[in-house]
Amino acid sequence: MNTIVIGGGQAGLAATRTLLDAGLTPVLLEATDQTTGSWRHYYDSLTLFSPARYSSLPGLPFGGDGDRYPHRDEVVDYLARYARDLGRGGAEIRTGARVTAVEADTHRGARGGGFAVHLADGSTLNAPTVIAASGSCNRPHLPLLPGRNGFTGQILHAAAYTNPLPYAGRRIVVVGAGNSAVQIACELAETTTVTLATRTPIRFVDQRPLGKDLHFWFTITGFDRLPARLVTTPPTVPVLDEGTYRQALRDGRLDRRQMFTRLDEGDVVWADGSREPVDVVLLATGYQPNLDYLNELGALDETGHPRHDRGLSTTHPGLGFLGLEWQRTPASNTLRGVGRDARHLTRKLTAHLNTHRSRAGV
Template identity: 60%
Template structure:
């Protein structure tokens, strides 16, 4: 069985940041990525996805994003950046290596891969992030709906919904972006339990919001430990999205109260046929491979403090929402968390 120093599970932004931090501390990580490229979930997002943070605030440690620092990069730019970062990173990255199970073993951990082979590692960093599994909420009658039902992870572009009646469920950035884009080709309702909350993209003096988050320290404040259930983030808007909702394209309604067949019933009792429902309801961590360790709680969430496991000192996490701060799951913040986790893991390995 091959013996590794540290196994990093996941080769997206979180895994790459973890590998950089470990190598900076003299360790030799091996990155195990399930897919055939080191871009994480980014290639799977919808075509028009655009970052809300400017390029100057959207880099991993050691390699600037490049280009105009004030632009807001699109999905394909982020994919290209991550592939470039992986090439730039002097680390052993193995694509097509899906980890199915991690168990405790003498002097560390045993990892079983999808092909049945096994690896041993003194330390493990779970860097599959918080966007592995779509969160599918329990909504009235949703399991009986006979129209097209999909999570936003399976949405790509509005053309397939031309002239249809569509409901987008959610109140976050992705829900607003997708609903507004669809409204140019379809009749769209944005449905959510609570009204949409807004942040101005440039609140003061023309500076981007992320400038103010950085200089005030709010972006790195260690608030994650006080947020076991991360809230829906306010929508960062330059005026386009709020204007679209104000004009009724898309319209916004409270969540439907019932579904029967393809018909949705709204709070006012009115029912109508809906061609498609798109759930923009977030994601859950992809960490089932850690279940044999007992490192997860009853909901499948990691037992950790600031990314260090509370059950196994040789196990760390990188890329979770609110792992430590507001920016933990973002390009701009994951490097800080990775460095903290790598520092603690290095100390643990030195002791053992």
């Protein structure tokens, strides 16, 4: 074993594949009992924003009609199949292996000498390189809302939303201006009254300009491969739309208002000072990195985000990150883009291993 991969979602699986292809011997550690990442927990109607032909990890095509937008359950099945193929290819995959802490391996020196990875069952694994691929989609970001503690309605994150059935007839405010916020709000609007609360107007992008999916144009223009530093990061990701969502706003089936200023018992207080009783505030406000096991190592900044340069730790040689938003390119945290980042990281860690072996006289 020369590399430990932490996290069995799309990033960890892609990392394991590229490490095997490079002749390395990775061990993949997944805290849950399935190597499908967060996908099986997303809402029932979720479909990919990219067609199947652009949504594969290294070494295994998605399959089927390349122009379709795969459903959530198809993605779960694909990732499970990917993990099985990795196992048949010689990868060691351990489920139910929750990492509690990563430390510098003091037996090999405090810097550059490797890592001790501690598991919840009390065991410890040692390796000269580690990839933290536990994802950025399993720790909901819950913004501070004035009056939240006294709110008598329900507050939940989109991570807890599955389908509209439990919310029929209830007054709902969805907070967010991204794809998930708009999709969930439109779905809820079929059975109840919904308002999208956003700080800025929703930005829409045509999903099929000139009859081709946007990802076709991303591919042929090279946009998906542009270094993140050359692309202005938008405050919110534009909503991909063939016209359905814009029409819902125009028709009044979906309401959009400026973000409310506070919650007051059972009411929201809108920016114009008006107030309205609300049953549910649903936060489609994204996620934060799930990297607490690196706290003691000193590899994170004060906000819990990794200190890195395009996926390589800037504090600990031999430590890499994968699956972060805008890690190297606009597509880094997607099925279509994480494989490129995995190959880049594998090359860098292989070079580190070779240097490490040379210094050790191996």
